[in-house]
Amino acid sequence: MHELGIALEIHRTCREAMAPHPGARIERVTVAVGELTAVEPDLLESAWEAAVAGSPDEGSEIRILWRPARQYCAGCRADKPRAEGSWLRLCPDCGMPLAVEGGEELDVLELAFIEPDGEDTDG
Amino acid sequence: MGESKVVRVQRNALEINRRHAARLREAWRGTGTLVLNLISSPGSGKTTLLEATVARLKDRFRLAVLEGDVATERDADRIRALGVPAHQILTGGACHLEARLVQKNLEAADFGELDILFIENVGNLICPTSYDLGEDFKVALLSVTEGDDKPFKYPGIFSRAEVTVVTKADLLPHLPFDLDAVREQVGTLNPRGTFLVTSATSGEGLDAWCALLEERLAAKRAAGA
Numbered sequence: 001m002h003e004l005g006i007a008l009e010i011h012r013t014c015r016e017a018m019a020p021h022p023g024a025r026i027e028r029v030t031v032a033v034g035e036l037t038a039v040e041p042d043l044l045e046s047a048w049e050a051a052v053a054g055s056p057d058e059g060s061e062i063r064i065l066w067r068p069a070r071q072y073c074a075g076c077r078a079d080k081p082r083a084e085g086s087w088l089r090l091c092p093d094c095g096m097p098l099a100v101e102g103g104e105e106l107d108v109l110e111l112a113f114i115e116p117d118g119e120d121t122d123g
Numbered sequence: 124m125g126e127s128k129v130v131r132v133q134r135n136a137l138e139i140n141r142r143h144a145a146r147l148r149e150a151w152r153g154t155g156t157l158v159l160n161l162i163s164s165p166g167s168g169k170t171t172l173l174e175a176t177v178a179r180l181k182d183r184f185r186l187a188v189l190e191g192d193v194a195t196e197r198d199a200d201r202i203r204a205l206g207v208p209a210h211q212i213l214t215g216g217a218c219h220l221e222a223r224l225v226q227k228n229l230e231a232a233d234f235g236e237l238d239i240l241f242i243e244n245v246g247n248l249i250c251p252t253s254y255d256l257g258e259d260f261k262v263a264l265l266s267v268t269e270g271d272d273k274p275f276k277y278p279g280i281f282s283r284a285e286v287t288v289v290t291k292a293d294l295l296p297h298l299p300f301d302l303d304a305v306r307e308q309v310g311t312l313n314p315r316g317t318f319l320v321t322s323a324t325s326g327e328g329l330d331a332w333c334a335l336l337e338e339r340l341a342a343k344r345a346a347g348a
Contacts, residue, residue, distance in 0.1 A: 002219055002250035010136050017132050027127060031136060038252040038279040069278070087275045089311050100282055100312050106253065108132045114125045 003039060006106075007047035011057065013108050023116035026057040030110040034067045035103035041066060069103030140254055143222035147229075147257030151240070155347050157340040158240045160256050162280055163264035165246030168290040168323060170198045172264065172332075173241055175323040177207045179333050184238040184340070189228060191220045191245045198243065208234055219250035222257055238340060252279040259339065260285035267291050267300045274308035282312040286319065288332065293322040 010031060018024045029048075033039050041064045048062040070079045071088055075096035082088055088098050135141055151158050161169050170190070177186050188209040190198040193216055202209035210232035212224060225242065234240070242258060244251040263284035265273055268291060274281040281287060287309045295302065306318055317335065321328030 002217075002253065005217075005221070006136055006253070009139055013132065013134055013136065013138055017130060017134075021128070024125075024128075029132075036279045036282050038249045069282075087278065087308070087311060089307050097307075097314075098311060099314050100278065106136045108134050108136050110129060111132050112127060112129045114127050116125045 003043040003047040004050060006039060007044060007051035007062075010048070010062070010108055011051045011055075014057075014111050014113075017108075017111055018113055021113065021115055024113045026052070026060040027112040027114050028061040028063055029108060029112075030063045030065065032065045032067050032105040032107045032109055034105035035069045036100075037104065037106045039106060065109070067103060067105045070101050071098045072101050073098050137253060137255075140222050143226055144255035144257040147222055147226060151257060151259075152343075152347055154236050155340075155344045156237045156240055157336065157343050158242065158256075158258045159336075160242045160244060160251075160258035160261045161264065162244045162248065162251045162261055162284065163246065164248055164266075164269060167246070167264045167266040167269060169243050169246070169264055170201055171323045172288065172290060172321065173243060174201060174205060175326075175329055176241070176333060176336070177202060177205055179329065180239070180336070181205065181207050185236065186239050186241070187232070187234040187237050188241045188243060189225065189232070190243050193217070193245060208232070210234075214245055218245055218247050219254055220244050220256060221254050225256050239336060248273075248277040248280050252283060259343065262286045262288055264288050264290050265305065267294050267298055267302075271301045271305045272308075274305060274312055278312050281309055284313070284316065286317045286335065287313070288328075289318075289320045291322060291324070292320045292327050293325040 014026055014029055033041055045062055052058050052060055071082050073080050073091040073096055075094040091098050163169055173188055186207050188202045189212055190209055191212045192198055193214055196211045199209040199211035210228055212228045242256055261284040263280050309318055319328050319332055321332055
């Protein structure tokens with residue numbers, strides 16, 4: 001269970017990005033998670049909830065964009081369809097060995113945050 | 124209610140670990156130290172492979188081992204018994220090593236200049252996969268008693284490890300373990316990787332393994348010269 005450590009780092013990355021906006025709080029962070037990163041999206045969601053609990057960002061949302069790995073055939077020069085969580089060794093069309101590509105993403109893409117009320121109206 | 128804003132960030136989620144790893148990598152480039160990050164299940168034979176490796180190389184190279192474990196000094200003791208410096212990193216429950224932890228323990232260990240540093244990660248095929256420790260390459264170990272379906276079950280580590288080492292090969296005659304199937308799975312996940320079959324008991328494959336380490340060390344020295 002390393003998702004908590006990753007969630008804490010994502011939180012810290014967000015806080016660094018929001019440094020020019022004092023008092024802002026996170027509304028939603030969007031991350032890309034590749035299939036080969038050994039990060040489980042559901043666990044990362046729970047970990048995010050725990051990571052921001054008690055901070056001004058409590059209740060914020062983490063949106064995870066799943067990036068599957070691809071199986072590429074050098075013979076057909078094309079990606080081959082595969083079932084999630086399964087791998088093919090040989091191309092079903094030409095019999096050449098398939099390679100696994102992609103699925104390495106673990107990136108913070110976008111951050112939505114709420115700035116505190118601009119001019120304090122002393123209302 | 125305040126104003127909502129959206130900014131693009133485009134940064135790796137493990138950016139902070141990456142920065143620490145980059146500093147370690149830079150330092151090891153300067154000293155010409157070859158650094159390996161060994162990853163496998165508990166009980167697959169990481170420490171045993173290291174015992175056999177340091178016994179073969181210790182007279183010609185300056186070696187040290189960082190041992191990552193949840194608890195006990197046992198693994199570091201096994202390496203020290205061979206006259207090679209070792210430092211135990213106790214993670215106290217954490218399932219993987221991070222670059223910062225390696226940095227901190229390296230300072231505490233004070234090994235001096237090294238030719239090869241072995242980092243034995245916590246026994247786990249999943250969590251250590253995502254963490255760069257500044258190593259030259261990752262080594263995945265798979266013992267024949269674990270079963271021949273593991274590369275496709277744990278694609279993260281077997282696709283990233285530049286070298287896959289099958290261990291306990293002396294037990295192959297007693298097990299329904301399809302070595303070719305494992306070689307093919309690793310080849311699919313990692314077409315450019317190196318695949319070695321070893322036994323610390325019989326000595327099989329250890330010459331090839333040690334030769335690979337010597338080659339990689341020489342290549343790193345040549346690149347830095």
